[in-house]
Amino acid sequence: MKSTYVENEKELAAVHATAMVKNGMIVGLGSGSTSAYMIKELGENVKKGLAITGVPSSKKTAQLAQEVGIPIITLEEAGFLDINIDGADEFDTEFRLIKGGGGALLREKILADNSRFNVIIADSSKQVSKLGAYKLPLEAIPFATANIIKKLTGMHLKPMLRQTNGETYKTDENNFIVDIDISDIRDLEKLNRNLLHIPGVVETGLFLESTDIIIMGKRDKIVVFNAKESS
Ligand SMILES: O=C[C@H](O)[C@H](O)[C@H](O)COP(=O)(O)O
Numbered sequence: 001m002k003s004t005y006v007e008n009e010k011e012l013a014a015v016h017a018t019a020m021v022k023n024g025m026i027v028g029l030g031s032g033s034t035s036a037y038m039i040k041e042l043g044e045n046v047k048k049g050l051a052i053t054g055v056p057s058s059k060k061t062a063q064l065a066q067e068v069g070i071p072i073i074t075l076e077e078a079g080f081l082d083i084n085i086d087g088a089d090e091f092d093t094e095f096r097l098i099k100g101g102g103g104a105l106l107r108e109k110i111l112a113d114n115s116r117f118n119v120i121i122a123d124s125s126k127q128v129s130k131l132g133a134y135k136l137p138l139e140a141i142p143f144a145t146a147n148i149i150k151k152l153t154g155m156h157l158k159p160m161l162r163q164t165n166g167e168t169y170k171t172d173e174n175n176f177i178v179d180i181d182i183s184d185i186r187d188l189e190k191l192n193r194n195l196l197h198i199p200g201v202v203e204t205g206l207f208l209e210s211t212d213i214i215i216m217g218k219r220d221k222i223v224v225f226n227a228k229e230s231s
Pocket residue numbers: 030031032033034035086087088089099100101102103104105108
């Protein structure tokens with residue numbers, strides 16, 4: 001069970017971010033517990049008259065959005081998103097993220113890539129000076145996963161095939177997740193390129209360039225990091 005203050009920080013950041021969602025917008029809806037706060041708040045705003053459409057990044061998020069009354073459409077129907085709001089497992093001072101703790105990294109990265117503006121919402125435990133205390137998730141196709149794991153072992157990345165309740169975890173796209181240890185890696189851009197070169201690795205949870213703003217809850221305050229202001 002997470003401490004109450006972490007939950008408060010998540011909710012603070014999530015609610016703050018919803019103020020950026022205006023009438024008529026198409027909104028990318030992230031996955032995970034922080035995004036769930038954002039989706040519930042947006043649902044409240046929809047009940048009060050906010051006219052938006054959501055594009056969910058996972059089946060779980062789609063279900064929650066429907067439960068709280070946010071009309072949802074597919075990415076194909078949307079074409080492009082006005083804003084995308086999502087959580088993160090870690091972020092550093094260069095606006096780089098590890099995502100995919102909940103297994104939704106592939107659709108999340110596609111939404112981030114198809115959005116005009118990307119907002120990350122997080123509690124303060126997600127802020128790190130160096131990415132990698134959290135394991136980096138990779139999405140891999142089942143046919144290739146055993147051999148991918150051998151390659152990753154050879155790269156000293158300590159791969160672990162993700163399991164839940166004794167079964168191999170499957171993503172919404174019916175792929176597997178392999179979690180790797182990147183704590184010793186210095187050049188994340190190079191690592192990401194190398195990982196994506198392995199046939200059968202569909203995507204990585206490294207989000208290196210997509211983030212515009214990070215909204216972080218810190219105790220009872222909000223801290224906003226703006227990528228434009230820092231570059
Ligand atoms: O796959 C899951 C997503 O990338 C989440 O955004 C990430 O794991 C953060 O989740 P939470 O808000 O529950 O910490």
